[in-house]
Amino acid sequence: MNDERFALDVIARALDAAHANEADAAYVAVDQNISRFANSQLHQNMSEESASLTLRVIVNNAMGVATTTSFDADEIARTAELAREAARHSQPVPGFRGLYRDNEPLPEIDSFDDATASIAPAQKATALRAMFDRGREHHIEFAGAHATGAVSVAAGNTHGVRRFARTTFNDATVIAIGAHGSGYATQRALRASQLDLAALGDEATLKATLCTDRSEDLAPGAYDVILEPPALAEVFDWMNMIAFTGQSFEDGSSFFVGNLGKQLLGTNVTIADDSLDAGFLPFPFDMEGLPKRRVALIENGVLRTPVLDKTWADRLGMQPTANAWSLGSSEHGAAFHLSMSGGDATREEMIRSTKHGIWVTRFNYVNGLLEPKTALMTGTTRDGTFLIRDGEVVARLPNLRWTQSMVEALANVESLSRERRTVGTWYNMFGGTRAPVAKIRGWTITGKQERGSSS
Amino acid sequence: MTPERAQLEDVLRSLGDVRYADVRYTATHAQDVKVRNGEVDHLASTVDRAVGVRVLVGNGWGFAATSDVSEETIRRTARRALEVAAASNLASTQIITLSDVEPHVARWESHYEIDPWSVPIEKKLEHLMNATEPMRGDPRIHQVSGDISCYRQEKVFASTIGSFIEQTTTQMGGGIEAVAIDEGEFQRRTYPNPFGGDFQAEGWEFIERLDLPKKALEIRDEALQLLAASKAPAGRFDLIVGSAQLALQVHESCGHPTELDRAMGLEISLAGGSFLQPQMLGHFRYGSDLVNIVADATIPGSIGSFAFDDDGVPAQRFHLVRDGTFVDYLTGRDTAPFLGRVSNGTVRAETAARIPIIRMTNINLEPGTTPLADLIADTKRGIFVETNKSWSIDDLRLNFQFGCEVAWEIENGRLTRLLKNPLYTGNTPDFWRSCDAVGDRASWQIWGLPNCGKGDPMQTMRVAHGAPAARFRNVEMG
Numbered sequence: 001m002n003d004e005r006f007a008l009d010v011i012a013r014a015l016d017a018a019h020a021n022e023a024d025a026a027y028v029a030v031d032q033n034i035s036r037f038a039n040s041q042l043h044q045n046m047s048e049e050s051a052s053l054t055l056r057v058i059v060n061n062a063m064g065v066a067t068t069t070s071f072d073a074d075e076i077a078r079t080a081e082l083a084r085e086a087a088r089h090s091q092p093v094p095g096f097r098g099l100y101r102d103n104e105p106l107p108e109i110d111s112f113d114d115a116t117a118s119i120a121p122a123q124k125a126t127a128l129r130a131m132f133d134r135g136r137e138h139h140i141e142f143a144g145a146h147a148t149g150a151v152s153v154a155a156g157n158t159h160g161v162r163r164f165a166r167t168t169f170n171d172a173t174v175i176a177i178g179a180h181g182s183g184y185a186t187q188r189a190l191r192a193s194q195l196d197l198a199a200l201g202d203e204a205t206l207k208a209t210l211c212t213d214r215s216e217d218l219a220p221g222a223y224d225v226i227l228e229p230p231a232l233a234e235v236f237d238w239m240n241m242i243a244f245t246g247q248s249f250e251d252g253s254s255f256f257v258g259n260l261g262k263q264l265l266g267t268n269v270t271i272a273d274d275s276l277d278a279g280f281l282p283f284p285f286d287m288e289g290l291p292k293r294r295v296a297l298i299e300n301g302v303l304r305t306p307v308l309d310k311t312w313a314d315r316l317g318m319q320p321t322a323n324a325w326s327l328g329s330s331e332h333g334a335a336f337h338l339s340m341s342g343g344d345a346t347r348e349e350m351i352r353s354t355k356h357g358i359w360v361t362r363f364n365y366v367n368g369l370l371e372p373k374t375a376l377m378t379g380t381t382r383d384g385t386f387l388i389r390d391g392e393v394v395a396r397l398p399n400l401r402w403t404q405s406m407v408e409a410l411a412n413v414e415s416l417s418r419e420r421r422t423v424g425t426w427y428n429m430f431g432g433t434r435a436p437v438a439k440i441r442g443w444t445i446t447g448k449q450e451r452g453s454s455s
Numbered sequence: 456m457t458p459e460r461a462q463l464e465d466v467l468r469s470l471g472d473v474r475y476a477d478v479r480y481t482a483t484h485a486q487d488v489k490v491r492n493g494e495v496d497h498l499a500s501t502v503d504r505a506v507g508v509r510v511l512v513g514n515g516w517g518f519a520a521t522s523d524v525s526e527e528t529i530r531r532t533a534r535r536a537l538e539v540a541a542a543s544n545l546a547s548t549q550i551i552t553l554s555d556v557e558p559h560v561a562r563w564e565s566h567y568e569i570d571p572w573s574v575p576i577e578k579k580l581e582h583l584m585n586a587t588e589p590m591r592g593d594p595r596i597h598q599v600s601g602d603i604s605c606y607r608q609e610k611v612f613a614s615t616i617g618s619f620i621e622q623t624t625t626q627m628g629g630g631i632e633a634v635a636i637d638e639g640e641f642q643r644r645t646y647p648n649p650f651g652g653d654f655q656a657e658g659w660e661f662i663e664r665l666d667l668p669k670k671a672l673e674i675r676d677e678a679l680q681l682l683a684a685s686k687a688p689a690g691r692f693d694l695i696v697g698s699a700q701l702a703l704q705v706h707e708s709c710g711h712p713t714e715l716d717r718a719m720g721l722e723i724s725l726a727g728g729s730f731l732q733p734q735m736l737g738h739f740r741y742g743s744d745l746v747n748i749v750a751d752a753t754i755p756g757s758i759g760s761f762a763f764d765d766d767g768v769p770a771q772r773f774h775l776v777r778d779g780t781f782v783d784y785l786t787g788r789d790t791a792p793f794l795g796r797v798s799n800g801t802v803r804a805e806t807a808a809r810i811p812i813i814r815m816t817n818i819n820l821e822p823g824t825t826p827l828a829d830l831i832a833d834t835k836r837g838i839f840v841e842t843n844k845s846w847s848i849d850d851l852r853l854n855f856q857f858g859c860e861v862a863w864e865i866e867n868g869r870l871t872r873l874l875k876n877p878l879y880t881g882n883t884p885d886f887w888r889s890c891d892a893v894g895d896r897a898s899w900q901i902w903g904l905p906n907c908g909k910g911d912p913m914q915t916m917r918v919a920h921g922a923p924a925a926r927f928r929n930v931e932m933g
Contacts, residue, residue, distance in 0.1 A: 001523065032912075033539070034911060034912060035542075035543075035546075036724060036911055037546070037724075038719075038720045038721045038722075038723055038724065039549070039719075039720050039721075041546070041547045041548065041549045042515075042542075042543050042545075042546035042547045043516070043543075043547065043549075043721055044516065044518070044721075044810055044812075044911075045515070045516060045517060045518065045539045045540070045542060045543045046518040046519070046520070046539065046809075046810050047518070047519045047520070047535050047536075047538075047539050048519070048520045048521070048808055048912075049520075049521050049522070049523070049528075049532070050505065050520065050521060050522035050808055051522055051523075052503070052522065062495070063498075064498050064499070065497075065498070065499040065500075066499065066500040066501070067499070067500070067501040067502070067503075068501075068502045068503075069502065069503050069504050069505070069522040070456070070502070070504055070522075070524075075502075079500075079502070082500040083500075085576065086498035086499065086500065086576070087498075089495065089498060089576045089577055089580060090495040090498050091494050091495050093494075094494075120538075120542070121538060121539050121541075121542035121543075122538075122541065122542040122545060124542070125542040125543065125545040125546040126545055126546070128546045129545055129546040132546065143720060143723040143724045144724040145724050145725070145911050147911075173724055173725075175723055175724060177720075177723075251597065251598045251634065252597045252598070252634070252636050252641070253634070253641055328497065328499055330489065330496065330497050364727065364849055364850045365727075365847045365848055365849065365850070366847065367845040367846055367847040367858075368845075369844055369845040369858070370844070370845045370858050370876070370878070371641070371876065372641060373639055373640075373641045378845065378847045378856050379847055380847070380848075380849040380850070380854060382727075382849070382850050399849055399850065399854070401847075401849070401854050401856060401880070403856070403878075426725075426911070426912075426913045427913070446856075446880070447854055447856075447880060448854065449849045449851065449853050449854045450853065450854070450882055451730060451853060451882075451884075
């Protein structure tokens with residue numbers, strides 16, 4: 001189910017079955033293995049081969065969508081009928097100028113790694129066992145997940161557009177748990193050679209064993225924070241939902257509305273959707289078949305554009321950004337390859353320049369629905385929160401609750417690291433987030449994790 | 456297309472000499488209808504078929520799944536599960552014990568009066584248009600929308616202990632919302648709940664009973680009033696939490712921390728652990744004497760109900776918190792022995808393509824004896840909050856912050872001003888111990904939440920929570 005001929009055949013049969021002047025289809029096949037571990041034991045281990053077809057039929061500029069995981073002729077015909085029925089009951093999308101027709105050449109990128117696609121479960125288990133053994137030497141237990149796999153994507157439409165690409169992913173998350181604290185490290189890569197599981201284990205262990213003899217408390221207030229890439233990535237996941245999508249722009253909830261072209265954030269803040277960067281997680285097209293390009297969402301603090309599928313771009317009279325990741329989705333565009341530009345600092349320089357602040361490894365359970373017009377969010381810190389005093393990391397802190405407007409925070413970025421890291425996102429098989437370390441002034445801490453009175 | 460019993464049992468036999476194995480097949484059907492600002496925003500159908508094979512070899516679990524339900528592919532998937540189990544044995548030294556369960560051969564279907572798929576799309580659209588169009592007109596109403604969703608999952612389970620179980624659940628959900636925007640102020644009101652509304656294991660009769668059109672003007676007016684309302688104050692107040700919001704409070708601060716896999720550290724990599732540790736069982740003061748929280752997978756018509764879990768264990772009803780004391784976890788066959796207990800039947804997977812893990816069923820705060828009107832009348836100075844807007848809780852499920860769509864000030868036993876953007880925060884046991892009044896059966900309602908996330912890959916589970924309104928003393932707001 002992963003080969004090009006099969007995938008494009010499914011697309012062709014679906015478009016034939018549509019019996020419509022306009023239709024487009026997307027086929028996604030996944031072959032993955034996810035090894036989850038806890039207490040330094042591999043406790044959940046799964047492999048999956050699955051595929052799905054989504055068919056969108058356009059009747060008088062009105063759309064209907066149906067999805068199936070079966071590809072025999074009867075099922076495809078039934079899926080087409082469901083999509084047609086939905087389209088017949090739908091209404092024309094205002095401004096819609098038809099499906100993509102230009103069929104431009106795709107960017108030439110290498111998105112597949114044979115070595116990653118062929119990693120066997122036993123190979124991963126052996127590497128995990130070595131990491132577990134190394135952790136025991138330091139009285140550390142590990143929890144986490146190591147996911148590898150290949151994704152095949154085909155897209156096509158009734159205007160002759162046909163696309164096919166394969167990509168691979170190699171994603172590991174490691175939590176090191178010691179007697180007095182935990183640490184965390186994560187990375188997503190396209191190639192097996194780009195990810196060193198043992199190094200991630202060592203990185204997490206370093207955080208778990210840092211300042212274990214010194215813990216302090218912190219009163220609520222505004223502090224300088226140094227955020228590691230996973231912390232920024234969690235915030236950007238929410239920005240993607242509440243601020244970057246075509247839907248949030250059209251319905252008025254995004255802080256981009258009324259602010260395009262304005263310098264709302266710091267001049268050192270540039271965030272793009274970039275699936276062409278060979279050092280990130282490259283992919284050549286979106287599900288509507290449009291060639292991917294680098295799209296600057298925020299450029300030197302100036303808000304440039306939300307991400308838009310073609311349907312919503314037509315509706316809004318804007319340019320599509322090739323960000324349709326599912327046909328007919330309510331988001332009408334999502335940034336699956338968020339890339340924040342780095343600066344010229346190092347993490348160590350940021351720490352040295354901080355008089356009284358917090359070094360944050362990651363966030364937990366962020367929610368961005370508090371006040372979307374200012375991107376007010378809340379969450380807690382997790383797996384390594386440290387107090388910085390007079391330029392040195394001096395103590396472990398409890399997990400802290402924060403409540404912070406991201407519009408305000410991204411206007412207060414003091415420095416960014418040169419080095420960036422790619423972090424995976426749970427909702428996204430094609431991409432992730434690439435972010436530097438950021439030092440931000442005046443981050444609002446509102447509480448902390450405490451067990452309360454015991455009884 | 457549904458595999459026959461003989462075929463599934465043949466697959467199990469093909470695995471050879473294993474400690475345990477099961478094979479599941481699911482066909483999951485969904486239809487989603489959404490209207491927005493007088494247009495059909497989204498109209499989509501999905502059919503997802505999957506087969507999953509789970510096998511225990513030695514002390515290693517292996518799981519493999521496929522969306523191709525042909526006989527040949529299912530057999531290949533079974534062989535892959537064996538390969539994965541062998542790999543697990545390379546990096547696991549723990550002893551896995553499965554609690555006992557009797558073999559069951561059974562068939563179960565949830566009940567409905569009117570099949571969701573028998574209702575024509577045009578009727579669903581007409582219903583949503585009738586509910587949303589009256590909300591439009593005021594220029595500050597930027598968006599009105601309505602959702603109706605239909606869900607059906609057919610599941611077949613066969614295991615090496617001889618069980619063969621067929622289950623079908625049919626569910627519907629519906630809701631409406633109004634979004635008001637004015638000079639940078641953004642307010643949303645929904646009925647009966649955000650994110651698609653409320654969900655029950657019923658048919659079209661549930662949508663008729665919701666009566667979305669009847670509530671439309673009320674939520675529109677509240678969204679408009681919220682634009683000009685004062686912000687909910689910061690400080691410590693007596694807090695009355697309405698049924699819908701309290702249902703989510705139960706979900707986050709009781710449902711998740713009583714999942715035994717979390718307490719054992721098995722979910723730390725994604726969702727986190729739990730402050731409720733096994734040594735606390737039977738004596739830890741989770742809440743006040745008035746707090747009784749029950750897991751009940753047997754409630755007819757609720758989306759957290761079933762007849763057997765995905766271990767083949769019968770659905771059950773049991774206390775998690777009794778008279779304020781923490782007394783039990785949600786468990787499965789391979790976790791319950793850690794406590795020296797047998798599974799209480801809470802292991803489920805989103806589809807057959809995912810590993811079954813411990814999931815909430817219907818986790819309910821049992822009703823008390825105080826009518827809602829008396830709760831308010833008995834409060835001198837406080838805040839009443841209702842309908843969730845935002846939620847966040849730490850990795851041990853201790854420190855939480857919830858935002859609600861709407862609040863009202865309470866002064867001298869009466870609801871007075873409408874307040875916007877209420878936030879309340881606290882520590883789970885301290886919060887539940889401050890509960891000094893629990894609403895009666897009249898204010899108790901069961902709420903379906905179809906979007907509980909857990910696991911890796913992320914599994915979205917359909918769970919439910921019954922809750923009345925309740926009062927909590929001296930809660931931090933803002």
